[in-house]
Amino acid sequence: MRSAKRSVPVFLILLTAALAGCATSLPSTGARMPVPAIAVESKPESAVNPAVQRDFAGALNAMKLGRYQDAERMLLVLTRVHPELSGPYANLGIVYFRLGKLPAATEALEKAIAINPDRAAYHNQLGIVYRQSGQLDKAREAYARALQIDSNYLNTHLNLGILYDLYLQDQGKALQHYERYQALLPSADTQVNKWIVDLKQRQQTADKTAMRNDR
Numbered sequence: 001m002r003s004a005k006r007s008v009p010v011f012l013i014l015l016t017a018a019l020a021g022c023a024t025s026l027p028s029t030g031a032r033m034p035v036p037a038i039a040v041e042s043k044p045e046s047a048v049n050p051a052v053q054r055d056f057a058g059a060l061n062a063m064k065l066g067r068y069q070d071a072e073r074m075l076l077v078l079t080r081v082h083p084e085l086s087g088p089y090a091n092l093g094i095v096y097f098r099l100g101k102l103p104a105a106t107e108a109l110e111k112a113i114a115i116n117p118d119r120a121a122y123h124n125q126l127g128i129v130y131r132q133s134g135q136l137d138k139a140r141e142a143y144a145r146a147l148q149i150d151s152n153y154l155n156t157h158l159n160l161g162i163l164y165d166l167y168l169q170d171q172g173k174a175l176q177h178y179e180r181y182q183a184l185l186p187s188a189d190t191q192v193n194k195w196i197v198d199l200k201q202r203q204q205t206a207d208k209t210a211m212r213n214d215r
Contacts, residue, residue: 052082059091068095079111086116090125097129105129120150127159136167157181158192165199171206175199 055078062071072095078088093109096102109126116122127142140163146156158181165174178196182188 052078056087059088063091063095068098071095072099084115086112086119086122089115090119090122093125093129097125097132102129102133106133118149120146120153120156123149124153124156124159127156131163131167136163139163140168152184154181154184157184165195171199171203
């Protein structure tokens with residue numbers, strides 16, 4: 001997928017295609033899968049101890065290589081030594097998510113948000129964890145908060161479209177977010193185009209059925 005841009009200095013969530021799937025095209029199977037936040041920030045907001053930068057970079061590299069236990073260990077050290085940093089907590093949430101530890105993932109991401117509530121990426125990732133946990137209303141709220149922070153946050157529009165489409169059964173809102181996602185891309189995502197066509201066809205069928213029933 002194409003990547004979407006997206007203490008104390010703030011370290012942003014860093015994922016790669018090898019870690020969690022791409023960020024702009026979807027699996028060739030056509031499966032609707034939530035898209036995690038992908039962000040790289042080369043210039044921290046304020047000066048950081050070089051040792052902290054090195055340790056954080058090592059944890060991110062372990063995540064990219066799929067060495068989640070190693071990443072967990074390194075990130076836990078950072079959260080203990082530098083509890084004021086949001087980035088280690090956010091990435092620890094991703095590690096726990098990848099390890100299937102959803103309550104721990106939720107806790108870590110909520111801590112990241114408590115430290116720095118103005119990162120759309122954090123709320124987007126928390127929405128993914130909530131959706132995976134079956135907490136659909138909380139997932140919707142987390143995604144909505146991400147869009148309040150950044151109304152053009154690409155992956156959240158796609159994730160909300162998926163949530164409304166497959167889980168909340170609101171075709172109108174699903175279509176709205178799929179189309180907004182497409183509008184934000186430099187070129188249209190062919191897979192999402194198929195989903196849009198499918199949604200419109202389903203809406204037309206539902207409208208025809210409703211008209212017949214009203215006769």
